[in-house]
Each structure stands twice: as C-alpha cells, then as structure tokens.
Amino acid sequence: MTYLDQTLAWPVIDSPDLVAHRLLTDLTLDQPASWLQSSPLDLHTLSRSDGTPIPLMESARDLVWMRPLTRVEQQQRYLHKYTHLSRYLEACMDVQLGKGVPQHSSHGRACDDIHPGIWRVSAERAGSLFDGKWLPSCLDREWMSTPQVRCCRNIGYQVHVREGSYWQESHELLKRWATTLWQAGERLYTHPQSFRHGQGRANASHSIKLLAELGVTILAQEKTSGGWFRPDWWTQIIGRCQAILFDHVAALARKGTMPVLVDRDSLWVVSNDPNPLTAVPGLVTARKWKGYTVGYEVPLLLSGEVKEAFRTVRQADQMVMALDTLAGEVVS
Incomplete structure (x- = not known):
C-alpha cells in the first residue's frame, strides 16, 4: 500500500x-440531486447590458509575480521557498456555487460579496500595498x-461594481470532496510517525x-462526462x-x-534565519495546519548570482525555473 492509498483511504x-x-x-453522491443538475441556461449566452458576451472564464488567471529585492533584503542571507498543498482544495471547502438560473444586475447593486456571480468592475488602489510593486x-x-470582488475590498481597494450576473441560490457541493483530499494531505505532514519516508x-x-487540479479542471471541460461542465x-x-x-x-x-x-x-x-521552519513564524508550524510545507529543505544562499537574477530576470516564471534549478544543484 502506498502513502497515497494509506492517507486517502481510497x-x-x-x-x-x-x-x-x-x-x-x-x-x-450524498448531496441533494438538485445541486448536481446541469445549468438550465447555456452559460455561453450570459451577456452584458449591451448584449456582448461576458468573458466568464477570462476573469481568472494564475498569479505569477516577482519584485526586486530591497536594500535591506539584499543584506540578508537566505532565500526560502514555501509551497501550499492546494488552493483548489482550500477554496472548495467553503466556496459558494450557484444553483438555478442566473439573474442580471444592470447596475451591480446586487453584488453583496456573498452570492456567487461574475461582475464588471472598476477598481482603484486607494493606498493599498497591493500595488504590483511591493x-x-x-x-x-x-x-x-464574487470572491475576487470581496478580496479586493479586503486588501484596501476601492471597488465600483458596474453590472453583473449572479445566482440567488447557492451551495457548497464540493465541500466533502475538498475536505477529504485536504485532510489526506494534512495527515502526511501532521503525523510524520506514520509517513516516515x-x-x-x-x-x-x-x-x-x-487530483485536486484535475477535479477542478473537469468543471471547465465542455465535453466532460457526467454533466460536470460548469464554467460558472x-x-x-x-x-x-x-x-x-x-x-x-x-x-x-x-x-x-x-x-x-x-x-x-x-x-x-528572504531571511537571516537558515531554518525554514522558523524563518516565517507560524507559516509551517502553526497549531492549525495552513497547508504550507517547506519547498527548499536547504535554503538558497542569497548569493551574488541570486541577487543578480532578481536584478535582471524580467519574467517571474523564468525566475522560478532559475531558483529551482539552483536549489536542485544545492541539494545534489
């Protein structure tokens, strides 16, 4: 029996x-049948007030971002990486999913940060540190x-909702699925005596x-079986x-x-602490597991080569590859 079979009990x-x-x-399967029904509306027909289609699946993109090191950071010694088990799973444990026919809100007043929806917005930084620079x-x-609108307000943006489509009824269909996989991942790291290797x-x-990524991707695949195509x-x-x-x-x-x-x-x-467990207090060693594990068992020295990369590399994904390559060389 593999560790996956053991922790998943599947x-x-x-x-x-x-x-x-x-x-x-x-x-x-144990959820109400009405929650599992396909959308009664062709979601590709969702449109703005002027009749143009709503870009339902274009509102979400993976975040890849970097910034230059500050002068203070350049004087520190180590670069640590931390990896989250799966934000898909953490999200699905509480995300609200729409049920029934979506309603149109021509002026966006129906956006209450609770009901699931897709909204056309204009947002301003309004002094928030989340400026793309820091x-x-x-x-x-x-x-x-809706979760993005709520997030923008939480981090200090000024958000004006202009219009949108939303669902008056919602549920947490994927809560059990996500919780099962999340707890399986948690056991791997909170019960090391059972998973020593x-x-x-x-x-x-x-x-x-x-498995989490594939499960969520099923919802975006138009030809998926079982009626799971739900881009909303x-x-x-x-x-x-x-x-x-x-x-x-x-x-x-x-x-x-x-x-x-x-x-x-x-x-x-970056940190002067060489221990990845304590370099970011409470991230990996919190009493309630937050999903994070150490990415580099041996942190990267903040060498001249690493500092130069932060000065010269322009694309964050290229920086990721460069650092992971250096970390692999350190481990080997």
Missing part, C-alpha cells in the same frame, strides 16, 4: 484522470467573480495536488483561490514578511 489503481473523476463523483496586484481585470510523503502530496463554478473556485492567496500574503505582510516571488501555490521570502 484505492488508487487507475490513471489520475479517472481517479479524479471518480473521486469527484463519489464524494458528491505586493501583487489584481487591478488588471475588468471582470471579477520523505520522498514517499512528497510523492503522495504531489498526487493529491494533481470553475470561475468562482479560481476566484476564491486567488482570494485565499491574497489573504495569505496580506497576513504575512502584517507580520513584516513580504514575499519577493509568488508562483501559483508557492512563495519565496
């Missing part, structure tokens, strides 16, 4: 795609899901992350994922930790 004998689909189906920004989009633990964690749900989930990331970054910033690089489920910080 036989994993098929391809990841098949296992992901089966988990999604089996772990929602911390990531989410001012670069015209359409936002580091590589086996990492492999199982990677598989759980993959996918949009709310991705929006909630991004809101969770900004919540995490804001919590770190309030304690004086400013990430220098963010790549989807991972973030990098």
Whole structure:
C-alpha cells in the first residue's frame, strides 16, 4: 500500500484522470440531486447590458509575480521557498456555487460579496500595498467573480461594481470532496510517525495536488462526462483561490514578511534565519495546519548570482525555473 492509498483511504489503481473523476463523483453522491443538475441556461449566452458576451472564464488567471529585492533584503542571507498543498482544495471547502438560473444586475447593486456571480468592475488602489510593486496586484481585470470582488475590498481597494450576473441560490457541493483530499494531505505532514519516508510523503502530496487540479479542471471541460461542465463554478473556485492567496500574503505582510516571488501555490521570502521552519513564524508550524510545507529543505544562499537574477530576470516564471534549478544543484 502506498502513502497515497494509506492517507486517502481510497484505492488508487487507475490513471489520475479517472481517479479524479471518480473521486469527484463519489464524494458528491450524498448531496441533494438538485445541486448536481446541469445549468438550465447555456452559460455561453450570459451577456452584458449591451448584449456582448461576458468573458466568464477570462476573469481568472494564475498569479505569477516577482519584485526586486530591497536594500535591506539584499543584506540578508537566505532565500526560502514555501509551497501550499492546494488552493483548489482550500477554496472548495467553503466556496459558494450557484444553483438555478442566473439573474442580471444592470447596475451591480446586487453584488453583496456573498452570492456567487461574475461582475464588471472598476477598481482603484486607494493606498493599498497591493500595488504590483511591493505586493501583487489584481487591478488588471475588468471582470471579477464574487470572491475576487470581496478580496479586493479586503486588501484596501476601492471597488465600483458596474453590472453583473449572479445566482440567488447557492451551495457548497464540493465541500466533502475538498475536505477529504485536504485532510489526506494534512495527515502526511501532521503525523510524520506514520509517513516516515520523505520522498514517499512528497510523492503522495504531489498526487493529491494533481487530483485536486484535475477535479477542478473537469468543471471547465465542455465535453466532460457526467454533466460536470460548469464554467460558472470553475470561475468562482479560481476566484476564491486567488482570494485565499491574497489573504495569505496580506497576513504575512502584517507580520513584516513580504514575499519577493509568488508562483501559483508557492512563495519565496528572504531571511537571516537558515531554518525554514522558523524563518516565517507560524507559516509551517502553526497549531492549525495552513497547508504550507517547506519547498527548499536547504535554503538558497542569497548569493551574488541570486541577487543578480532578481536584478535582471524580467519574467517571474523564468525566475522560478532559475531558483529551482539552483536549489536542485544545492541539494545534489
């Protein structure tokens, strides 16, 4: 029995795609049948007040961001990486998913930060640290899901909602599915006596992350089987994922930790503390597990090469590859 079988308490004998689909189906069978019905409306027909289609799936993009090191940071010694188990799972444990026919709000007044919806907004920084320079920004989009609108307000943006479509009824269909996978991932790291082999633990964690990603992706696939094509749900989930990331970054910033690089489920910080467990207090070792694990068991020295990369590399995804390559060389 593998660590994945053991922690998930589920036989994993098929391809990841098949296992992901089966988990999604089996772990929602106990929910009301009305929640599982396909949308009564072709969601591609959702339109703005002027009749043009709402870009339902364009409001959500993965966040990859970096910034230059400050003078103070350049004097520090180590670069740490931390990786989150899966924001998909954390999001799906509480995200609200629409039920029934969506309603149109021509002036956006129906946006209450609770009911699921997709909204056309104009937002201003209004003094928020999330300006794209010191911390990531989410001012670069015209359409936002309800979780994104709420997030923007929480981080200090001034948001004006101009119009949108929303669902008056909602549910948490994916809560059990997400909780099952999340708790499986949590057991890998909170019960180390049962999962002593580091590589086996990492492999199982990677598989759980993959199953979560595949499960959510099913909702965005038009030809998926089982009536799971729900791009409106996918949009709310991705929006909630991004809101969770900004919540995490804001919590770190309030304690004086400013990430220098963010790549989807991972973030990098500089510190004079060589111990990744204590370099960011409460991130990995919190009493209630937050989903984060150490990305680099041996932190990168903040060498001249690393500092030069932060000065010269312009694309965050290229920076991620460069740092991970250096970390691999350190480990080897």
